[in-house]
Amino acid sequence: MEKLATERHNVDAVHDRLRGAILRGDIPPGEVLQQVALAEELGVSRTPLREAFRLLQREGLLEGSPNRSYRVTSFSPRDLEELYVTFLPLQALAIRLTIPLLQSSDIATMMGDLAQMDHYAEAQDVEGWEVPHREFHRRLIQHAGRRVVELLDQLSDHAGRYRRVYLAGTSYGFEAAAAEHRELLESCRAGDTNLAAARLAHHLAHTALDVLAMADDAYEPHALKVALAVAQLPLPDER
Known part of the structure; x- marks a missing residue:
């Protein structure tokens, strides 16, 4: 149970940090997110990072591709x-x-x-x-x-x-x-x-x-x- 709580906390923390960076423009529209580099920068495994990506995609802030890469939704x-x-x-x-x-x-x-x-x-x-x-x-x-x-x-x-x-x-x-x-x-x-x-x-x-x-x-x-x-x-x- 403690492990599940820690994983949920990691997902929430990563989601909030990335969401804020996208909304502020720190991560610009159209930029492709590098999972390995981001996981290392944020100090988490790729599992909570991918879950955070899915949440951001559901909100419309990220776009996924068939090769499982993600980029920040462009402006139009x-x-x-x-x-x-x-x-x-x-x-x-x-x-x-x-x-x-x-x-x-x-x-x-x-x-x-x-x-x-x-x-x-x-x-x-x-x-x-x-x-x-x-x-x-x-x-x-x-x-x-x-x-x-x-x-x-x-x-x-x-x-x-x-x-x-x-x-x-x-x-x-x-x-x-x-x-x-x-x-x-x-x-x-x-x-x-x-x-x-x-x-x-x-x-x-x-x-x-x-x-x-x-x-x-x-x-x-x-x-x-x-x-x-x-x-x-x-x-x-x-x-």
């Missing part, structure tokens, strides 16, 4: 669009479920998140900015239920991977994002679920469209535009 406009087609409507649902349950303390905490984002934006610190940014967005959907929150956390990680590659090291988007975040918070404070859902969907689509334009300005994101329209639809009793 289509992949980004498919990500946000899932992300937008689910985020709109989650914020609708959350707003009626928000307390004044939640609003105060989100105000603090915005202040921290302003601080890091002024310093042009993208990695520092990502921490309160992630917390702010998670609070917007915190009462949507465990399964929804966990899925959105995963999708948010994948979206952040794109943002880091295309936006890191620039001031691109900070001012527009700050204004949209303030509008989102005001909608939450007012308890306006319809407006908040529309603003959140627009905010996320703004980011996706900006990154798509930077990646391939000729790409036509038809599916993303449909998802945005769906996410912004008011509920029947709010028409």
Whole structure:
């Protein structure tokens, strides 16, 4: 039993370390992972490493090949669009479920998140900015239920991977994002679920469209535009 627990711990530790490195861009898109070298670097056998690879493949961060090699999933406009087609409507649902349950303390905490984002934006610190940014967005959907929150956390990680590659090291988007975040918070404070859902969907689509334009300005994101329209639809009793 102790051996099984140790193996599970090794798998979890390797998975978390590799996942973080991929999401941060330390292991770049398209890179082939060398199992022998990685196992030696991480101080584990190849068994937990292969299990961690399978978990990352299931999440969509690694791609396997018939010769049992793995590489980090490459970026593509289509992949980004498919990500946000899932992300937008689910985020709109989650914020609708959350707003009626928000307390004044939640609003105060989100105000603090915005202040921290302003601080890091002024310093042009993208990695520092990502921490309160992630917390702010998670609070917007915190009462949507465990399964929804966990899925959105995963999708948010994948979206952040794109943002880091295309936006890191620039001031691109900070001012527009700050204004949209303030509008989102005001909608939450007012308890306006319809407006908040529309603003959140627009905010996320703004980011996706900006990154798509930077990646391939000729790409036509038809599916993303449909998802945005769906996410912004008011509920029947709010028409």
